Amino acid sequence: xxxxxxxxxxxxxxxxxxxxxxxxxxxxxxxxxxxxxxxxxxxxxxxxxxxxxxxxxxxxxxxxxxxxxxxxxxxxxxxxxxxxxxxxxxxxxxxxxxxxxxxxxxxxxxxxxx
Amino acid sequence: xxxxxxxxxxxxxxxxxxxxxxxxxxxxxxxxxxxxxxxxxxxxxxxxxxxxxxxxxxxxxxxxxxxxxxxxxxxxxxxxxxxxxxxxxxxxxxxxxxxxxxxxxxxxxxxxxxxxx
Numbered sequence: 001x002x003x004x005x006x007x008x009x010x011x012x013x014x015x016x017x018x019x020x021x022x023x024x025x026x027x028x029x030x031x032x033x034x035x036x037x038x039x040x041x042x043x044x045x046x047x048x049x050x051x052x053x054x055x056x057x058x059x060x061x062x063x064x065x066x067x068x069x070x071x072x073x074x075x076x077x078x079x080x081x082x083x084x085x086x087x088x089x090x091x092x093x094x095x096x097x098x099x100x101x102x103x104x105x106x107x108x109x110x111x112x113x114x
Numbered sequence: 115x116x117x118x119x120x121x122x123x124x125x126x127x128x129x130x131x132x133x134x135x136x137x138x139x140x141x142x143x144x145x146x147x148x149x150x151x152x153x154x155x156x157x158x159x160x161x162x163x164x165x166x167x168x169x170x171x172x173x174x175x176x177x178x179x180x181x182x183x184x185x186x187x188x189x190x191x192x193x194x195x196x197x198x199x200x201x202x203x204x205x206x207x208x209x210x211x212x213x214x215x216x217x218x219x220x221x222x223x224x225x226x227x228x229x230x231x
């Protein structure tokens with residue numbers, strides 16, 4: 001079945017450091033890929049998405065490129081801020097009849113210190 | 115748009131009591147999802163509906179849990195009787211499945227934090 005694997009957390013960085021959170025997936029067909037972010041005490045929010053191979057999703061300085069050859073969708077940001085501290089979830093939406101069901105990774109906790 | 119609305123935001127109850135969580139999806143969305151989030155188990159999909167019909171309830175932990183969607187604008191998740199291990203944050207999410215085949219992303223509500231004493 002479909003699955004998403006994220007790098008183990010927590011990740012702790014200093015402000016202005018470079019961020020990478022790895023995400024790899026297993027899926028049949030051609031899934032769409034997403035990164036969601038969850039700030040403390042809130043629900044998940046869509047951060048960015050990519051719907052086909054080689055697409056790059058970007059938002060708020062975050063980027064991720066859909067790499068079909070390596071089945072990956074790594075999240076990157078060049079300079080993190082304290083306000084980026086949150087839990088980040090990688091997810092896939094399978095092609096075909098999925099009714100919109102997402103398969104999530106386990107989440108990666110990011111803490112950014114001043 | 116008001117987004118996905120969940121109520122109550124916080125619920126504290128005693129073991130054995132019935133708990134009902136409520137969700138109003140985004141207007142026009144036709145798929146609805148219930149999730150549970152705990153530190154130990156992470157984010158779990160419990161059940162999801164399409165056009166008010168339950169599609170997959172294999173994530174519902176046991177018979178004490180039930181969910182309904184009587185119309186396109188309302189869904190409930192009920193736990194009867196509740197137990198301390200049901201303590202978690204319960205999220206509702208909705209999305210739009212387009213007749214053209216495109217699928218909108220899922221939008222999450224703020225969650226209901228349930229504590230069972």
